[in-house]
Amino acid sequence: MPPPHRSIVVLGESAVGKTCFTDIFIQNTHFAFYDPTLLHTSCAALTLDDDANLPWDLYLTDISSTIFREDPRDLPLNFLTFKTLLERADGVVLLYDITSLPSFTHVTTSGLAVVAANRRAVRKEDGAAYPEAAGQRFGCVLVGTKADLVESGEGRRQVGMEDARAWALGKGWNAFEVDTKKREQVVEVLREVVRSVMRAEKLDREGVEEAAIRTEEAERMRLENEEAKREDTNNNKERSMFAALGDSVKRVIPKAKSGR
Ligand SMILES: Nc1nc2c(ncn2[C@@H]2O[C@H](COP(=O)(O)OP(=O)(O)O)[C@@H](O)[C@H]2O)c(=O)[nH]1
Ligand SMILES: [Mg+2]
Numbered sequence: 001m002p003p004p005h006r007s008i009v010v011l012g013e014s015a016v017g018k019t020c021f022t023d024i025f026i027q028n029t030h031f032a033f034y035d036p037t038l039l040h041t042s043c044a045a046l047t048l049d050d051d052a053n054l055p056w057d058l059y060l061t062d063i064s065s066t067i068f069r070e071d072p073r074d075l076p077l078n079f080l081t082f083k084t085l086l087e088r089a090d091g092v093v094l095l096y097d098i099t100s101l102p103s104f105t106h107v108t109t110s111g112l113a114v115v116a117a118n119r120r121a122v123r124k125e126d127g128a129a130y131p132e133a134a135g136q137r138f139g140c141v142l143v144g145t146k147a148d149l150v151e152s153g154e155g156r157r158q159v160g161m162e163d164a165r166a167w168a169l170g171k172g173w174n175a176f177e178v179d180t181k182k183r184e185q186v187v188e189v190l191r192e193v194v195r196s197v198m199r200a201e202k203l204d205r206e207g208v209e210e211a212a213i214r215t216e217e218a219e220r221m222r223l224e225n226e227e228a229k230r231e232d233t234n235n236n237k238e239r240s241m242f243a244a245l246g247d248s249v250k251r252v253i254p255k256a257k258s259g260r
Helices: 018-026 076-088 103-116 147-154 163-172 182-256
Strands: 005-012 045-049 055-064 093-098 139-145 172-175
Touching: 005 018, 005 103, 005 182, 018 045, 018 055, 018 093, 018 103, 018 139, 018 182, 045 182, 055 076, 055 182, 093 103, 093 182, 139 163, 139 182, 163 172, 172 182
Parallel strands: 005 055, 005 093, 093 139, 139 172
Antiparallel strands: 045 055
């Protein structure tokens, strides 16, 4: 059986480290050189520690949240491609730079809003409506980059770890801080994305099943009501028939008695 594959979008403002984050996972290097003639893949295998026999194939694409704040008419083609990628994404890494507060503010507001606005309303396989009004759920983590700069004193922290964690927890997600040169840190983040994707998929599956049961129940009740109404009408008809019959019987019987 082929390994399960999932698509992950790495979303963040320009220069937060999306390319570094993606390349260290896929190619195990910073700023990999992609030669299109060599058909470089954007996919790498990932094993969850609690699920050792199941390597996942993760496809990573990095998307700039900056372009969504600019006029999309400037980039009609890219914009459409990005919307499709967001719609197809199973998981999202919201990336910001811990030395830049605007990078955190933008990705957690307009960046996240763009993801939410581009989710599928119905399930691709069978057209079943997703239970949430916002459409298909997605796995997600919040990740601050350039942790090494703050540690070495080269950069000043502008986003508190606790603030980031509190924001993420409010959404049901985890938060991390990484140095994108350290692959193991990036892999740890992606393991959590996969777990979050699995939780999102389970909730959607259960929601769709519950909705189907509710629809079935509503249909059964509707049929029962119709049947009850039909019976009521028949009973009423019979009653009025007997009532009418009763009058004529009353009219007939006294005559019969008097004739004795
Ligand atoms: N010190 C440090 N620099 C980083 C880190 N991640 C990215 N960078 C640097 O930030 C700059 C922008 O990175 P890039 O991946 O091109 O950002 P993108 O525009 O989001 O794709 C580059 O100079 C990177 O070397 C990190 O974790 N630590
Ligand atoms: Mg880049």
